[in-house]
Amino acid sequence: MYEYITGRLVELLPTEAVVENGGFGYSVLISLSTFTRLQKDGEEFVKLYLYHHLREEEEAFFGFYDKDERELFIQLISVSGIGPNSARMMLSSMTSDELRTAIIAQDTNRIKSIKGIGLKTAQRIILELKDKVGPATGGSAAVVSAPGDSSIRDEALSALVLLGFAKPAAEKALGAVLKEDPAAKLEDLIKKALKIL
Numbered sequence: 001m002y003e004y005i006t007g008r009l010v011e012l013l014p015t016e017a018v019v020e021n022g023g024f025g026y027s028v029l030i031s032l033s034t035f036t037r038l039q040k041d042g043e044e045f046v047k048l049y050l051y052h053h054l055r056e057e058e059e060a061f062f063g064f065y066d067k068d069e070r071e072l073f074i075q076l077i078s079v080s081g082i083g084p085n086s087a088r089m090m091l092s093s094m095t096s097d098e099l100r101t102a103i104i105a106q107d108t109n110r111i112k113s114i115k116g117i118g119l120k121t122a123q124r125i126i127l128e129l130k131d132k133v134g135p136a137t138g139g140s141a142a143v144v145s146a147p148g149d150s151s152i153r154d155e156a157l158s159a160l161v162l163l164g165f166a167k168p169a170a171e172k173a174l175g176a177v178l179k180e181d182p183a184a185k186l187e188d189l190i191k192k193a194l195k196i197l
Helices: 032-041 067-077 084-093 096-104 108-112 119-129 150-162 167-180 186-196
Strands: 004-013 016-021 024-030 045-054 059-064
Touching: 004 024, 004 032, 004 150, 016 032, 016 045, 024 032, 024 045, 024 084, 032 045, 032 084, 032 186, 045 067, 059 067, 059 084, 067 084, 067 096, 067 119, 084 096, 084 186, 096 108, 096 119, 108 119, 150 167, 150 186, 167 186
Parallel strands: 024 059
Antiparallel strands: 004 016, 004 045, 016 024, 045 059
């Protein structure tokens, strides 16, 4: 089991971080919450807590800013029908604290508002995790402001495409969000677009 990776942050995208350690560049898949917190820190050297996903045809590292987010990710993927990418989508749509609160409060509507999560899956998540997740810690509600230019739209588009959405649909959703809120921050832009998609 890999616990964490430390090293120089070579590249940071809303869905991926490349961390150089020992002469190797490790591609680590991250949530939007982790992206926001890494961007806010602005540090050259980082530490990400890891989950090593290994299947016959695929191998990936999922990275988390703190152990709390990783623990919730592991709990989510223990639920039947929730894979690593769905869990990452959930942690990109809500902070760990918001998700925990929704599960504890048995707020099915809030959970099923996440792209790819239907009513039955939301009910299953609540049923299986309501007694396992701890209370919200208040530590993962970071928001970052980014310069207001087209690079934010490009980054958001790149993140949505990497999450598996078709480029035309993602562009349309981003256009709708920006029409409503032209000064949207990157994290808000992606979250609002996810709700539309």
